[in-house]
Amino acid sequence: MGVPLIVFFFIIGITSVLLAWKKKAELLPPTLQTSVEDGSWILPAQMIQIGEGEMRKMGRDPEVDRIDIRPDKGVAKVTFKTHFTEVQLDGLSGEVLSIETRHSDWIEKVHDGSIVDFYLGGDEATKLTYSTLTAMGLILMSLSGFYLWYYPKLIRKIKGR
Structure with missing residues (x-):
């Protein structure tokens, strides 16, 4: 056996x-760090829209699985249901910091x-x-x-x- x-x-x-x-x-993918300031973060709905937009540009399925918010680093990570891609965003500006595979x-x-x-x-x-x-x-x-x-x-x- x-x-x-x-x-x-x-x-x-x-x-x-x-x-x-x-x-x-x-x-x-390493968690990038941006300036951690007192201020208003973009809304999770905006994070989803940005992540979905990036996946559409790449021709990948944009269905979001979750958002991992790291307030101490000023970063949010958007991950997807049908592939292993991660979009890291600046929590304050919504700027895309990186797009990488989560091995x-x-x-x-x-x-x-x-x-x-x-x-x-x-x-x-x-x-x-x-x-x-x-x-x-x-x-x-x-x-x-x-x-x-x-x-x-x-x-x-x-x-x-």
């Missing part, structure tokens, strides 16, 4: 390392198995199946590993060696 599951364990292991090191390995987002989806659902439009069934099989495999391997370690000790103790 462990041989087929090794593929899943390998994927989870590699993506775990990448996610742990995502900032050091620059898999996440950590697709790596996370590979890690938890939801990449298949992402591309096929599934309802997380693949993610749940992948995660469940992998978790059950790890549990089984842990229990069998303990058994293989402990049982010989128990037999030697019973035989009096």
Whole structure:
């Protein structure tokens, strides 16, 4: 049973390392910093409009997933539902600071198995199946590993060696 599951364990292991090191390995676009001033930020609706406009210029799907607002850096990050692009905006002026790919987002989806659902439009069934099989495999391997370690000790103790 462990041989087929090794593929899943390998994927989870590699993506775990990448996610742990995502900032050091620059898999996440660096958060730029603008002047943090007292003033009125542009509205989230305006941030969405700017992000959608940038995606239309690039010929990409403009459907926004979320906005990550970083008040301490004066920046807002607009991300999208159907691709891994991020548009960073100056929170005060709405100026586009950068447009980059968020590598950590697709790596996370590979890690938890939801990449298949992402591309096929599934309802997380693949993610749940992948995660469940992998978790059950790890549990089984842990229990069998303990058994293989402990049982010989128990037999030697019973035989009096």
